[in-house]
Amino acid sequence: MLRSCAPRLRTLGALRGLTGGARPAVGDAGPALLIPQGFSANGVTGSIRLEIPSIRDWTESWSKEIRLLFDQFMKKCEDGSWKRVPSYRYISPQDSKPTKEEGQMSRARIFSRSYDDGLGFEFVMFHNDVEKRTVCFFQGGPHLQGPSGLLHGGALATMIDVTGGVTAVMTGEFVMTANLNINFKRPIPLGSVIVINSQIDKVEGRKFFVSCDVQSVDEKTLYSNATGLFISLDPEKK
Numbered sequence: 001m002l003r004s005c006a007p008r009l010r011t012l013g014a015l016r017g018l019t020g021g022a023r024p025a026v027g028d029a030g031p032a033l034l035i036p037q038g039f040s041a042n043g044v045t046g047s048i049r050l051e052i053p054s055i056r057d058w059t060e061s062w063s064k065e066i067r068l069l070f071d072q073f074m075k076k077c078e079d080g081s082w083k084r085v086p087s088y089r090y091i092s093p094q095d096s097k098p099t100k101e102e103g104q105m106s107r108a109r110i111f112s113r114s115y116d117d118g119l120g121f122e123f124v125m126f127h128n129d130v131e132k133r134t135v136c137f138f139q140g141g142p143h144l145q146g147p148s149g150l151l152h153g154g155a156l157a158t159m160i161d162v163t164g165g166v167t168a169v170m171t172g173e174f175v176m177t178a179n180l181n182i183n184f185k186r187p188i189p190l191g192s193v194i195v196i197n198s199q200i201d202k203v204e205g206r207k208f209f210v211s212c213d214v215q216s217v218d219e220k221t222l223y224s225n226a227t228g229l230f231i232s233l234d235p236e237k238k
């Protein structure tokens, strides 16, 4: 399984090349990649199309706080030190006769982009190649509630996983999460903007050791910290 996964993952790794500081107009269609082989529940399909959706500068639901952070970091992109990480929503099978299950698969969406605008994971990420770190500005929408008025821990875990994974992907090969340890230190008010800082601490062969902290925008509250191990796939393995 891992071997057949490799072409897709290499191409996903090529997303690194799609980042850039240029500010697209709101509503511009994002690029799409056609990838030779993909997965379905039954194994390999013909090909998959990875669609990067319209690159929104912001949504109606973004608070002023996250818009300001977005603008600040878009400015930092101008000298090339930071890059905005592109987002994508779909990896959909193409060019294969759909079975019932593949029909379902064609509705697949990347989990962290699976909610309608404003209701779930609203975030933007920026990556610094030299410092090997990624910053994610995240505003959890109302469908991510855990305890009343607070962000669900699993939603935060998702964002830590995605931010850590992106940090590893931007630095090396495409990776899978092998291990994630999270300390939940303070509850996060639903709808508030938080900052997830992720960096590569160490690389050992195919293993990327990543650490993350999750803070309030004013840096006064440390909500969580985490470590993760991300492993790039060995193309020789089945």
Ligand SMILES: CCCCCCCC(=O)SCCNC(=O)CCNC(=O)[C@H](O)C(C)(C)COP(=O)(O)OP(=O)(O)OC[C@H]1O[C@@H](n2cnc3c(N)ncnc32)[C@H](O)[C@@H]1OP(=O)(O)O
Binding pocket: 161, 162, 165, 166, 169, 175, 176, 177, 178, 179, 205, 206, 207, 229, 231, 232, 233, 234, 237
């Ligand atoms: C844009 C990108 C954002 C991505 C964010 C989202 C990411 C995800 O959701 S990924 C989905 C969740 N994760 C998974 O499903 C992964 C399931 N696990 C696997 O597929 C495999 O175990 C995988 C790929 C992680 C590693 O498999 P494999 O390549 O065979 O590793 P293997 O050869 O056994 O081990 C390699 C090294 O890693 C170490 N290792 C492997 N797993 C672990 C682990 N869980 N903990 C600690 N060390 C580990 C091994 O000890 C070995 O170390 P060394 O080289 O020093 O001897």
